[in-house]
Amino acid sequence: MAQRNLEKQLNILDYALSSLWRRRLKSLSVLLVFAAVIFLLASFQMVTKALSDKAREVLVHTPEITLQKMSVGRQEAIPLAYRDRLAGIFGIRRVVPRIWGYYFDEVRLANYTVMGMAVEEMPDGARLDTALASGTMPGPAGQGLVAIGQSIKKALALEGRTTFSLFRPDLSLKAFEVSGEFSPDTDILTNDLVVMNLADARDLFAIPAGLVTDLCVYVANPQEIDTIAKKISETMPSVRVLTRPQIQKTYQVVFGWRSGFGSICLLTALAAFVILAWDKASGLSPEERREIAILKVLGWQTSDILVVRFWESVIVSGLACVVGMTAAYIHVVYFAASLFRPVLMGWSVLRPDLHLLPRLAAGDILLTLAFTVIPYLAATVIPAWRSATVPADSALGG
Amino acid sequence: MLIELSGVSKIYNQGRANEVRALSDIDLGVEQGSMVCLKGPSGSGKSTLLAIIGCIFPPTSGRAAIAERQLARLPDRFLTLHRRETIGFIFQRFNILPELTVLENITLPLLPLGVPPKERRQRAQELLARFAISHRARFPAGQISGGELQRVAIARALINNQPIILADEPTAHLDTALSREFMEIMQQLKEAGKTIVIASHDPLVFEHPAIDRTVTIQDGRIHVP
Numbered sequence A: 001m002a003q004r005n006l007e008k009q010l011n012i013l014d015y016a017l018s019s020l021w022r023r024r025l026k027s028l029s030v031l032l033v034f035a036a037v038i039f040l041l042a043s044f045q046m047v048t049k050a051l052s053d054k055a056r057e058v059l060v061h062t063p064e065i066t067l068q069k070m071s072v073g074r075q076e077a078i079p080l081a082y083r084d085r086l087a088g089i090f091g092i093r094r095v096v097p098r099i100w101g102y103y104f105d106e107v108r109l110a111n112y113t114v115m116g117m118a119v120e121e122m123p124d125g126a127r128l129d130t131a132l133a134s135g136t137m138p139g140p141a142g143q144g145l146v147a148i149g150q151s152i153k154k155a156l157a158l159e160g161r162t163t164f165s166l167f168r169p170d171l172s173l174k175a176f177e178v179s180g181e182f183s184p185d186t187d188i189l190t191n192d193l194v195v196m197n198l199a200d201a202r203d204l205f206a207i208p209a210g211l212v213t214d215l216c217v218y219v220a221n222p223q224e225i226d227t228i229a230k231k232i233s234e235t236m237p238s239v240r241v242l243t244r245p246q247i248q249k250t251y252q253v254v255f256g257w258r259s260g261f262g263s264i265c266l267l268t269a270l271a272a273f274v275i276l277a278w279d280k281a282s283g284l285s286p287e288e289r290r291e292i293a294i295l296k297v298l299g300w301q302t303s304d305i306l307v308v309r310f311w312e313s314v315i316v317s318g319l320a321c322v323v324g325m326t327a328a329y330i331h332v333v334y335f336a337a338s339l340f341r342p343v344l345m346g347w348s349v350l351r352p353d354l355h356l357l358p359r360l361a362a363g364d365i366l367l368t369l370a371f372t373v374i375p376y377l378a379a380t381v382i383p384a385w386r387s388a389t390v391p392a393d394s395a396l397g398g
Numbered sequence B: 001m002l003i004e005l006s007g008v009s010k011i012y013n014q015g016r017a018n019e020v021r022a023l024s025d026i027d028l029g030v031e032q033g034s035m036v037c038l039k040g041p042s043g044s045g046k047s048t049l050l051a052i053i054g055c056i057f058p059p060t061s062g063r064a065a066i067a068e069r070q071l072a073r074l075p076d077r078f079l080t081l082h083r084r085e086t087i088g089f090i091f092q093r094f095n096i097l098p099e100l101t102v103l104e105n106i107t108l109p110l111l112p113l114g115v116p117p118k119e120r121r122q123r124a125q126e127l128l129a130r131f132a133i134s135h136r137a138r139f140p141a142g143q144i145s146g147g148e149l150q151r152v153a154i155a156r157a158l159i160n161n162q163p164i165i166l167a168d169e170p171t172a173h174l175d176t177a178l179s180r181e182f183m184e185i186m187q188q189l190k191e192a193g194k195t196i197v198i199a200s201h202d203p204l205v206f207e208h209p210a211i212d213r214t215v216t217i218q219d220g221r222i223h224v225p
Helices: A002-020 A024-061 A083-084 A124-133 A150-155 A185-191 A198-205 A222-236 A242-283 A286-297 A302-333 A341-344 A362-388 B048-052 B076-086 B102-113 B116-131 B145-156 B176-191
Strands: A066-070 A074-076 A094-103 A109-117 A132-135 A145-148 A163-167 A171-183 A194-199 A213-217 A239-243 B004-013 B020-030 B035-039 B061-066 B087-090 B164-168 B194-201 B213-218 B222-225
Touching: A002 A024, A002 A302, A002 B102, A024 A124, A024 A242, A024 A302, A024 A362, A024 B020, A074 A083, A074 B194, A083 A213, A083 A222, A094 A198, A109 A150, A109 A198, A150 A171, A150 A185, A171 A185, A171 A194, A198 B102, A213 A222, A222 A239, A222 A242, A239 A242, A239 A362, A242 A362, A286 A302, A286 B102, A302 A362, B004 B048, B020 B048, B020 B213, B020 B222, B035 B048, B035 B176, B048 B061, B048 B164, B048 B194, B076 B087, B076 B102, B087 B145, B102 B116, B116 B145, B145 B164, B145 B176, B164 B176, B176 B194
Parallel strands: A109 A194, A145 A171, B035 B194, B035 B213, B087 B164, B164 B194
Antiparallel strands: A066 A074, A066 A213, A066 A239, A094 A109, A094 A213, A132 A171, A145 A194, A163 A171, B004 B020, B004 B061, B213 B222
């Protein structure tokens, strides 16, 4: 009995496949449109996931706490002397000054992120070289040396050259020499970055001695980041205290918001497709009516015809899902999500050449299935009930 | 009696404004192995009567027993199951699905029965050979001649070896030669023990010597001359 039932299901599946093949042009067009919708949704999901993962991975190297001085709601330079006030807080391992600013290149109409770092003072300073694809990080003695991101290299058209100049605020030129290039794997943070020593950054931005833009605080026990941040806030109320988890969260929120915005647009497209599918499944051509009536006279039950329609929808949506998700994976991994980069990476001229590798978690795949296949099945199988109840006697004459 | 109808009536849309009384008080018995022709003009109720005999729907009132099973108040699901086992249908214009191959058309009734593909092919090949159309097995049914189409329809009606064959205006769209050929095949089936009911107003059918009895239907009633 069970064997007979299995054979029956296989026969019906076989008939559903042949039915799709007979209407191959219609089936293929539905499949392609559906696959395109799934491709867009899955791409968004994968790229957001990959960006968030990448941001989390790269941000591990950032300071545990960053301090910035605020005045009338704006950031201003922070005195180096504040370091002394931090000395009394238990748990702080080291306080390292940093100058962080933006340099606008009027020729290329692009912003470069310039960072003056005291690498020698940073606890993991020596490890920063691992972020480089070649060369070394500029040390305190390396006057005029810089490490640059991949887009900076392209924007300045350095190619064989290693030297370039940037303007000081008084429009005098300051020369630099490239001592290292950041690895493309760190593009999400280093793409538009120029790293130099603290003295060169101070000279480039004309920041007076004794002032920096940030103080980077490293703690002895990472479990105590929040406690120490709270103590610093209490000690210095005019200082903005940013913790690494907060920055990580900001990245997640930014990507999540952008992805959500895109997903809402795409879900609208999906809804339109589902409505169309519903409309198509509700209508019944004279040929389809005739076929159903013939099948019913020949001994097919209403449920058998519903199962045919169900399998047809499962095959179309399953194939569309495989095609759409595979295309999305290729788009994200091999084409660095080129369709969505403006949305997800901002509108900067120097956009990172990302090398994303999304983790395919079962939960994410199930989520995509839930948002695509299930509405399609509902939109096609529920109205199929109407078609499956065509009376068998309509195959007979009058 | 293999088919036994007593006081059978059929009313469509009962109790509504568009109520139609299609059959009234029909008494009919068909013995096993006989061939009966239901004769009458279009709209006389022949197809409705055929549909009741064919277990497509039960009568509104009266008693209908097909192959010793009472049809009245039988749910649709059980009517279908009974139809699968008992009735082979041949339709007007044969109602073959033109995009399917001849073999696929013939084996359609076997799919919901869970008959495996090998057995389906074997049964169909036997019938194709019997009706001399084996060479057309892989052809799309829309590309074969009217005579071959007729044999495909008959083969489909016999694929599950049902004891009753019902034919609804089978010669309505056939020329004289093909109509004769059809009746010859019906005669062979009758001789093989099948019970056959044909609804037709074609003299070639109701005057055929193999017909045991002709029943005239007029305005939903059996007309007695």
